[in-house]
Amino acid sequence: MKLSIAIASENALPSAFVVFRGFEESILKAAALGYDGVELALKNAAEIDRQLLQSLLEKTGMQISCISTGQIYADTGLMFTHADVQKRKEVKRIFGELIDLAADFGQFVNIGRIRGQLGNNGTVDAEYRFMEMVYELCEYAASKKVTLILEPVNRYEIDFVNSIEDGVKLLEKVNHPNLKLMPDVFHMNIEDVKIGAELSRNIEHIAYIHLADSNRLAPGWGHTDFGDIFRHLKTVNYDGWLAVEILPKPEPNAAAKQAIDFLKPYLN
Numbered sequence: 001m002k003l004s005i006a007i008a009s010e011n012a013l014p015s016a017f018v019v020f021r022g023f024e025e026s027i028l029k030a031a032a033l034g035y036d037g038v039e040l041a042l043k044n045a046a047e048i049d050r051q052l053l054q055s056l057l058e059k060t061g062m063q064i065s066c067i068s069t070g071q072i073y074a075d076t077g078l079m080f081t082h083a084d085v086q087k088r089k090e091v092k093r094i095f096g097e098l099i100d101l102a103a104d105f106g107q108f109v110n111i112g113r114i115r116g117q118l119g120n121n122g123t124v125d126a127e128y129r130f131m132e133m134v135y136e137l138c139e140y141a142a143s144k145k146v147t148l149i150l151e152p153v154n155r156y157e158i159d160f161v162n163s164i165e166d167g168v169k170l171l172e173k174v175n176h177p178n179l180k181l182m183p184d185v186f187h188m189n190i191e192d193v194k195i196g197a198e199l200s201r202n203i204e205h206i207a208y209i210h211l212a213d214s215n216r217l218a219p220g221w222g223h224t225d226f227g228d229i230f231r232h233l234k235t236v237n238y239d240g241w242l243a244v245e246i247l248p249k250p251e252p253n254a255a256a257k258q259a260i261d262f263l264k265p266y267l268n
Helices: 023-033 050-060 070-076 085-104 123-143 164-174 185-191 195-201 226-235 252-267
Strands: 002-008 037-041 063-068 108-111 147-150 179-181 208-211 241-244
Touching: 002 023, 002 063, 002 252, 023 037, 023 050, 023 252, 050 063, 063 085, 063 241, 085 108, 085 123, 123 147, 123 164, 147 164, 164 179, 164 195, 185 195, 185 208, 195 226, 226 252, 241 252
Parallel strands: 002 037, 002 241, 037 063, 063 108, 108 147, 147 179, 208 241
Antiparallel strands: none
8 A cells, every 4th residue: 555645736625635735845745744646636637837847756656546626616617517518528528638637647636526516406317427438538538548437525515426435336336447537535434334344345446545633634633443443454465545625723744744654563
């Protein structure tokens, strides 16, 4: 298992769940703390200077674990389930460019809240729009050797795919091998009965995991049972990325250090 931390650009939205901002400084800080990589929280692919990024990765030995897309939804309201055809085309264009970026950096692109809402009316139509778009994007991503990872998000933030069980059912409907799950233990603490057991039971569908404590602070500062989570992951030989996605409180450096200091013994 490898450990990364979510970072974003200096002008990221205030609501972005990242500890560090500013790509160059963030990568250097994460490397100094001992992280294996960083997750890039982006609004679009143009935010990244590829040449500078490659230079930083070579300098530090770091990797890109994933490209996450929550800021696209928060900033633009764009979503896979939107009834407006032109807006869905815009989502597809942005995702295509992120897939191109991930082909060189990370090989994973996350689908969180940008998948959209179902709403009170047209649930079947909204789900169909999602499946149609995600299948096309999975086909394109597969040609680039990139995997799309669907993140279940709790009921207070979205009404579409809240639990791991919901995610598995949707994966079965989409029926594309290039769509996997990206559980976040913060959301699981709300939606799933047993976090560790649910992860191990569905490990065949899981390609990437977000870590945060029950209060979205650094692991160790809430009540989540990380011992149980890691026991289950080791039982099923999970060897993928674990990404820290937490609030930068009480301040960024302290949060990032607490997370890695708390998690490293479990990894070892």
